[in-house]
Amino acid sequence: MEIEQLQIAVIGLGYVGFPLLQLFSSKYRCVGFDINAQKVKDLQSIIKETYRFQVSNEWSDIANCNFYIVAVPTPVDSNNLPKLTALKNVCTNLATLLYQNDIVVFESTVYPGATEEVCVPILEQVSSLTCNVDFFVGYSPERINVGDNIHTLENVRKIVSGSTPRARDVIANVYQSVLKENVVVASSIKIAEAAKMYENVQRDVVIALANEFADYCRAESIDINEVTDCAATKWNFNDVRPGMVGGHCIGVDPYYLLNRATIKGVDLPLVSQSRTTNEKKVTSVADRILDIVSEKESAKILLLGFSYKKNCADIRNTKVAEIIKYLETRGIDVECYDPLVNIEQVKREYSISLLPTKPDLRLYDSIIIMVNHSEFWEMQNSNKFDGKVIHLRNFL
Secondary structure, eight states: OOGGGOEEEEEOOSTTHHHHHHHHTTTSEEEEEOSOHHHHHHHHHHHTTTOSOEEESOGGGGTTOSEEEEOOOOOBOTTSOBOOHHHHHHHHHHHTTOOTTOEEEEOSOOOTTHIIIIIHHHHHHHHTOOBTTTBEEEEOOOOOOTTOSSSOGGGSOOEEEESSHHHHHHHHHHHHTTOSSOOEEOSSHHHHHHHHHHHHHHHHHHHHHHHHHHHHHHHTTOOHHHHHHHHTTSTTOOOOOOOOOOTTHHHHHHHHHHHHHHHTTOOOHHHHHHHHHHHHHHHHHHHHHHHHHTTSTTOEEEEEOOSSSTTOOOOTTOHHHHHHHHHHHTTOEEEEEOSSSOHHHHHHHHOOOOOSSOOOGGGOSEEEEOSOOHHHHHHHHTTOOOTTEEEGGGGO
């Protein structure tokens, strides 16, 4: 396949897919696809006069493409088991469009082996084509850091892999053509999948250590943040702070690894305990909030920030939702305000009603900054807070 002949389709236009579509459209003919008709309609109104690509929720609109990038959600179910429904559905529909020499690259986070053991069989069965003879696949794990204006998509190194050396080279060349940093070529798809797992699991483990050490420092009546500041002066210390682990990557992906390891008969006690430690942090934070507000009769508290991390609107797996529900079940009058998130989406996904406008801070007994959005710091610096304000870090 000649690069000049590429026509790229990006399937899944969320936090990963839409930036990919924007980037690749700077050089290639591109079409974005998402099954969510409302999302497509909203994007069409945004891109009409700004971008050089089209978006659609009709599979037929990407039928003429020959390079497909799949970036759909890979969540877990209620038992924390991999939920590959969206990925399987994409493979089933995409298979009907495949032609000779087409390439399919997966960016969705999966356990090692999923691309070749789950996706490829579906593509082959539905299309009646043979992988590595009629079509080819690859894997390039997403490295989107939502809200990060420094480590942007084009500024970070991307891992690429392919089902054959030729496919790997084509995929590497396509990605390299739009990236500022050199791509990292993995020798196999499974290596690339495992690397993504390792990236996220490592962060989960280190945060769990920070959370445990914070509990110890509290017992010693010393400040974990000052302890960390001092320790971080050593050149090889990993400066990680305690915190609640939300979002999709760190809070979800380790379960994919744990499930796969179980199937392979491998025990990963450190990974498993880290997940338990970080999930328990939510309850310990909520209990500390209760200790404060229970001192006041009929206390009314305000939580500032709902997204899973600062300065972004991403509400996936946000732990603030769990804290709100925990407090409400214990009779606490709690309200939440976040100027960045979509309050209709919050209502739809969490059944939680956020305040639609900036609240009057005088109405609350306690104000807790759950997420360090810049706007909240500006409010504090302008003396709009009084002595009632508490930072989440004080609970961590």
